[in-house]
Each structure stands twice: as structure tokens, then as C-alpha cells.
Amino acid sequence: MNAIIDHSGQLAHGLFLTLAMTICGFACALALGVLLAVLLISPVVPMRTLASVYVAVFRNIPLLVWLVLFVFGLPEIGLLYSLLTTVTVAMALYWAAFICEVIRSGVRTVPPGQIEAARALGFRFIQILRHLVLPQATRSMVQPLGNIFIALTLNTSLAAAVGVRELTGEAQVFTIRYDIPIPIFAVTTAIYVLMTLTGGLVTGRLERKLAINR
């Protein structure tokens, strides 16, 4: 246990990397996911095909395959960036496909009759989106987006497999260097549980805040 306290700075750095990857990855994935969902709903056929192919390809290839492909494959065609950037980008691209699906099914929860009614009342497309579709779709998207956030948090640990020394990577280093397997795994587990619990709590709060009181 003393070794953990002595080297808590190292562990904190690992935690910092995990949090940085989680937050940057989720922000980028959210932006790209929204863009993909817009393309998927748009009336332009090639864009729609592009988005649906993207979603099919990225969802069906395991994240670890993406990570090794990006980290060890891309330098072969001259695309070499810092390890952390590469890993974060790979994660953002992977999770964007899932976020796109969540947004699409969120939009689908809005009954078509309401949209038709709004059009009959003379609402323009932007007005329909702003006053009708987005408020209702957001509510049904909070829970699944929260789940994706938690899954992304846990999956940042896969970066350890390609050599990023984030929380899980540090746990491995501590085990090998200081020979304290059980305490370090207990501590890292506790940190991960704390992170997922916080994620769940924030999601629940948001959901209650956005809910309509009937």
C-alpha cells in the first residue's frame, strides 16, 4: 500500500490521461455523431449512403482492431501523430457510429403526426427542428448517450493495450515494478467504479431535469 501512496503522482497522471481521453473522445464523437445523423436523415442519397456505410463499418469492427490499425498501421502510409492523439481519434471515430444510431432513434421517437401537424400549421423546417423535434428527441437520448459515455470511459482502458500508460496501464506497471498486484487492482477498480457511478448519477440528474412534469 505504501508504494501506491509513494507513487500516487504516477497514478494521478494515469487518471488524468484516462479522463482526458474520455472527455476529448466523447466531445469529438458527439460532434461527428451529430454530423453523421444529419447526413443519414438528409435527402441527399450519396451522403446517406456514406453515413450508413460508415456506421456499419465502424460498429462492426472491434475497437481494439481500430486501435492497432491506427497506431501500428497508419504510420506505414505516412500518418504518424502522437500516440495519445491517434488513440483518441480512433475512439472518437468508433463511438461516433454508436452516437449516430442513438440520435437517429431519438429523432424517430417523435411521432410523425406531430411533425405533419406542425407543417400544416405553417412551421418551417428549422422551426420544426427547434420547437418540436429537438426538445422531445433530446429527452429520449439522454439515457442512451449516458450509457455510451460510461462505455467509452471503460473502453479508454483498451489504450493500455497499445502502450498508453493511462489508469489500466499504470495498474500493470505497478504490478510488475512494485509487486503489489491486489492493492493496485483494488484501487484502480475503485476509481473506475467511482467514474461510472458519477456518469450514471449525472445522467439520472439530467434526465430528471429535462423530464416533463405531468
Next chain:
Amino acid sequence: MNTEANTLFDVPGPRGRRRIRIATALSLVAIGALALLAVHRFADHGMLAADQWRMFAQWPTIRFLLVGVQATVVVTAVAAAIAFPLGALVALARLSRSRYLHWPARAYVEIFRAIPILLLLYVFLFGLPRLGLTLPTFWQLVVPIVASNSAVIAEICRAGILALDRGQSEAAYSLGMTYRRAMHLVVIPQAVRKVTPTLVGQLVRLLKDSTLGYVVSYIELLHQAQVLGEYYHIVLPAYLVVAAVYVAINMALSRLAHRLENGTGLRVRRTRKTSDTARARLISPFLRRTR
């Protein structure tokens, strides 16, 4: 046109149609440019040369990768065969009214859902050997996958059971069924049909988790690709080929999920049609008792 577009937009008029045509042309140009850029990049670094790809048409390479596919399938199948029943049992334990079943099950689910699977794997790979317990490579890979996935499966099953209309179990109780009988005859059969597609989706996740064999050096597909790529210096082509194989396998699984969704739907309807006599037979002893 897909349904979203139909409901979100008006049917486009002449100006709208022209705009869509322009956007279509522009997007085609953009996609073409992107594809050209990618091909250019690959060609620049000699990635389109035949000797980078020739390997994948030769039988020894194909056999080498097929061994990987087989190992991936075996890991997935064994892990699924343990994780699914275990998950279902944990779900039942969590729903049970006994404190001694409920709390351990709840703790199991909450903890194993919150631990990244790689961390669990490291426990088995680096942690336990220090304490003198070394599992064979295969189980070092399978046990963490089972632990993590069974917790998720338990949550799926529990959600499926809870999502069932309360009236169903209440009706069963009012007919004098015990908790076990009501679960067995009324609740579980309906819940199973409801969660089957989600469970097949979980199978896809389980298959994705088998790529962690890369970390423990088990001979599954991703590890085979790594070995192949590093041995022949065809890292990028090897990973790309393997990625395509994963897409093929997972798409087949997703299609199976769709088929099951429709298939079980049919079965529900069919049983409903023929079930009048069955229901009468089921209810009659209870009716007789009340009379």
C-alpha cells in the same frame, strides 16, 4: 426515400429538387476526391504494390488466418455458453426476494459492469500469477470476458423481466400460482422472446471482446494478424484484411438478430392462435379448485 426524410421534410418542390440535385453532385465530387486522396496515399507509400497483397491469396496465409477465425469463434462460443446462463441466473437472483440472493447478485452486477475488461484481464495475466495462480492462456482470456459480459447479460435479462406488464404476473398469482410457477410458465417465456434480439447484439460485443486475445497472445484472429503483419512486414494490409473479416462475421450475427426478431415475433402470434386449448388446459385445475 427513408421514413425520417419523409416525415421531416415536405415533398420537395422544383426548387428543392434542384437543390437536392446540386447537393448530390457536390457530395459525389467530395466523396470521389476523398477516395482519390486515400488511393493516392496508399500508392505513394507502395501499399498498392502486388507483393503487399499477394500473400492473402496464398493457401498457407489463408489457413493461418482461418485458424484465427476458428479460435475467435471457439472463444466466443465457450464464453457465451458460460456467460448467458450465468447472466440469467444472476438476474433471477437479483430479482429474488431473498436478501442472501439479492445483495450478492447486485454487488456482482455493479462491480463487474464497472471494471474495464482489460483491467480484469491484467488481474488474470499479471496479478494472479504473482499469487501463484496461473490459468492456461485460453482461460485467462475467457474468464474476464465471461465475468464482464455475464453482468451485462444479467442486466438485460432483468430489464426484460421488469418490462413485462405487471398484470401478467398478477394474473398468474390470482390464479393461485406460486412465485416459481408464475416465473416459469408466464413471465420467463415472454421475457425471453422480448430480449432475444438484444442478447444476440450482446453476442456481437462478446465477439469483439475476444480481440483481447491480442493482449494475452492467444491465437485468435487479431493476434494472428499481428504475427502475420510483423513477420512479412505487411502490417497495414494484414490489419485491413482482418478488419474486413470482422465486419463480415458481425454483419452475419446482426442479420441473425434481425431474423430472430421476426422469427420469435411469428412464434408469439402462432402460439396465441393455438393457445386457447392450451390455456384452458393450464387453467382448468385452478378453476376446478375454486369451484
